[in-house]
Amino acid sequence: QQQVKQSPQSLIVQKGGISIINCAYENTAFDxxxxxxxxxxxxxxxxxxxxxxxxxxxxxxxxxxFNKSAKQFSLHIMDSQPGDSATYFCAASALSGGSYxxxxxRGTSLIVHP
Amino acid sequence: EPEVTQTPxxxxxxxxxEVILRCVPISNHLYFYWYRQILGQKVEFLxxxxxxxxxxxxxxxxxxxxVERPDGSNxxxxxxxxxxxxxxxxxxxxxxxxxxxxxxxxxxxNGTRLTVT
Numbered sequence: 001q002q003q004v005k006q007s008p009q010s011l012i013v014q015k016g017g018i019s020i021i022n023c024a025y026e027n028t029a030f031d032x033x034x035x036x037x038x039x040x041x042x043x044x045x046x047x048x049x050x051x052x053x054x055x056x057x058x059x060x061x062x063x064x065x066f067n068k069s070a071k072q073f074s075l076h077i078m079d080s081q082p083g084d085s086a087t088y089f090c091a092a093s094a095l096s097g098g099s100y101x102x103x104x105x106r107g108t109s110l111i112v113h114p
Numbered sequence: 115e116p117e118v119t120q121t122p123x124x125x126x127x128x129x130x131x132e133v134i135l136r137c138v139p140i141s142n143h144l145y146f147y148w149y150r151q152i153l154g155q156k157v158e159f160l161x162x163x164x165x166x167x168x169x170x171x172x173x174x175x176x177x178x179x180x181v182e183r184p185d186g187s188n189x190x191x192x193x194x195x196x197x198x199x200x201x202x203x204x205x206x207x208x209x210x211x212x213x214x215x216x217x218x219x220x221x222x223x224n225g226t227r228l229t230v231t
Contacts, residue, residue: 034219036157043118043205043222044157089157099145099162099169102220106156 004092006105013112019077021108023090026071030092034102035064035075038087044104047088048075080112116140120206120223127196128231135191135226137206146189147207147220148181150174157205163189196230203227 005024013019023033031052036044050057050064050073057064063076077084087109091102119138127133139146148160162169163181180192189208193200204227207220 036222041224043207043224045222046219049219096170099147099164101147101159101162101170103159104149104157 004090004103004105006090006108008108009106010109011111013080013110015080015082015112015114017080017112019075019080019084019110019112021075021088021090021110022072023074023092023105024070024072025092027092027094028071029094030103032093032100032102033064033066033073034091034093035062036089036091036104038089038107044089077110080110082112082114085110085112118206118208118221118223120204120226122226123224124227124229126229126231129198130195133193133196133228135193135204135206135228137189137191137223138187139189139206139208140210140221141187143208143210143221145169145209145211146181146183147209148191149205149207149222150202151205151225152202160191160204193228196228198230201228201230 007022034049035047037047038044048059048062050066052068061078066073087107089107090105093100093102121136146163149157151157159172161171161175178194182190203225205225206223209218209220211218
């Protein structure tokens with residue numbers, strides 16, 4: 001119920017291409033869907049997030065698409081750059097025991113070739 | 115920009131030994147978390163902490179684990195008797211407020227790599 005499924009596990013894209021990472025969830029209590037970006041040796045850092053009352057959110061080259069009925073959401077990176085090479089985690093959070101606990105997907109390792 | 119600080123960056127210990135991982139959350143944050151990431155795998159929730167007590171813990175957070183905020187700034191994770199499978203990257207995170215939580219994302223430290231031999 002608490003699982004967040006993420007695909008693909010790894011992704012290789014040419015510079016300028018579009019990177020697409022997909023996530024799906026089961027728990028309808030989730031009400032916040034952040035994406036985290038992690039570079040080697042660093043902790044995850046919030047990239048962009050969406051609430052389920054909107055279907056799309058765009059920040060620069062990064063867009064989240066959200067399909068509430070299908071319980072799916074995805075990250076699109078337009079004009080992918082070598083500096084975007086990192087691991088991307090989708091997450092979903094809901095109130096649990098008094099805290100909002102983000103549940104993370106397994107991560108997608110993105111490599112953008114120059 | 116304020117950040118979450120974790121020490122040490124790398125800890126090597128022998129199986130059965132106790133380890134303490136230390137974190138200094140962002141100063142005006144109220145909610146604190148520990149997550150772990152086994153190499154190449156997903157980030158797993160361990161425990162959340164608010165108002166000097168555990169709010170929520172996962173199945174991973176068994177009796178070998180404990181957390182403490184001893185002095186109002188540090189937030190520590192103690193593993194009493196380490197096992198080989200405890201080898202992982204441990205991340206501390208903090209956030210300012212609970213409601214509305216989508217305005218207060220988790221800020222993660224750079225992690226402590228724990229190696230149990």
